[in-house]
Amino acid sequence: MKTKTQRILVILHIMAWIIFAGLCIQTGAMLTSFVVSLYNPGFANKMYMSLNLSGLQQYDSNAYSVIAGFMIGICAVKTFIAYLTIKIFSTINLSNPFSAEVAALVERISVVAFVAGLFAIVAASYSDWLSKNGITIPYNWSAGELLMFAGVIFVIAQVFKRGIELQSENDLTI
Amino acid sequence: MQIVVNLDVMMAKRKMSLNELSEKVDLTLANLSILKTGKAKAIRFSTLEAICKALDCQPGDILEYR
Numbered sequence: 183m184k185t186k187t188q189r190i191l192v193i194l195h196i197m198a199w200i201i202f203a204g205l206c207i208q209t210g211a212m213l214t215s216f217v218v219s220l221y222n223p224g225f226a227n228k229m230y231m232s233l234n235l236s237g238l239q240q241y242d243s244n245a246y247s248v249i250a251g252f253m254i255g256i257c258a259v260k261t262f263i264a265y266l267t268i269k270i271f272s273t274i275n276l277s278n279p280f281s282a283e284v285a286a287l288v289e290r291i292s293v294v295a296f297v298a299g300l301f302a303i304v305a306a307s308y309s310d311w312l313s314k315n316g317i318t319i320p321y322n323w324s325a326g327e328l329l330m331f332a333g334v335i336f337v338i339a340q341v342f343k344r345g346i347e348l349q350s351e352n353d354l355t356i
Numbered sequence: 357m358q359i360v361v362n363l364d365v366m367m368a369k370r371k372m373s374l375n376e377l378s379e380k381v382d383l384t385l386a387n388l389s390i391l392k393t394g395k396a397k398a399i400r401f402s403t404l405e406a407i408c409k410a411l412d413c414q415p416g417d418i419l420e421y422r
Contacts, residue, residue, distance in 0.1 A: 354397035356387050 202264035252305035259298040280345040292336035299328035380410040
C-alpha cells in the first residue's frame with residue numbers, strides 16, 4: 183500500500199511532466215515568433231501570449247533581439263529546471279532516496295536557477311534603462327523570485343547532502 | 357590517530373573462522389567483513405557484546421586507539 187507521501191510524489195511527477203511540456207511549448211513558441219518577427223517585423227506586436235514588442239523593434243532592432251533573447255533564454259533555463267526535476271523523479275529510489283546522484287541534481291537545479299536569476303536581473307536592468315527612453319516592455323522578469331528559489335533549493339541540497347552522510351554512516355554501523 | 361579494529365587478531369588467537377563467528381554473533385559475513393577491514397563507521401554495544409562473548413575477550417582486545 184502506498185503512503186500519502188508516495189501518492190503526492192506520483193502526482194508531482196505527473197505535474198512536472200505537464201510543466202515541462204508547457205515550458206517546452208512556451209520556449210518553442212517564443213523562439214518561433216521571434217524568428218518570424220525578424221523576417222516579418224509586423225509580427226512583433228503579437229508575439230507569444232499577446233506580448234507586444236513592436237515599439238521596441240521600431241526603436242532599435244538590436245535591443246529588440248537582446249530582449250527577446252533574454253526572454254527565450256530565461257524560458258529555456260526554466261524548461262531545463264523542469265527537465266532536471268523530471269530527472270530527479272526518474273533517478274530517485276524511494277526505498278533509499280538519499281543518493282549522491284539526486285543531491286547533485288538538486289544542487290544543479292539551484293545553480294541553474296541562480297544563473298537564470300542573474301540573467302533576469304541583467305534583463306530587468308536593461309528593460310528599465312529602455313523604459314527610461316520611453317520604450318515599455320510588458321514582461322515580468324521575476325528575477326527576485328528566481329534568486330530566492332535558487333537560494334532555497336541550495337539550502338535543501340545541502341540538507342540533502344547531510345542526509346546522504348547520515349545514511350552512509352547508518353549503513354556502516356555494525 | 358585512529359581506532360583500529362583487531363578482530364582478525366582475536367579471531368586468529370581463538371582459531372575461529374569468519375563463518376563461525378558470523379553464526380555465533382548473528383551478523384552477516386558482509387557486515388563482519390566491513391568491521392574486520394576497518395570500514396565501519398560505528399559499532400553497536402549489542403554487536404560488541406556479542407563479539408566479546410563469542411571470542412571470550414574484552415572490548416579493548418578488539419578496539420585499539422593508535
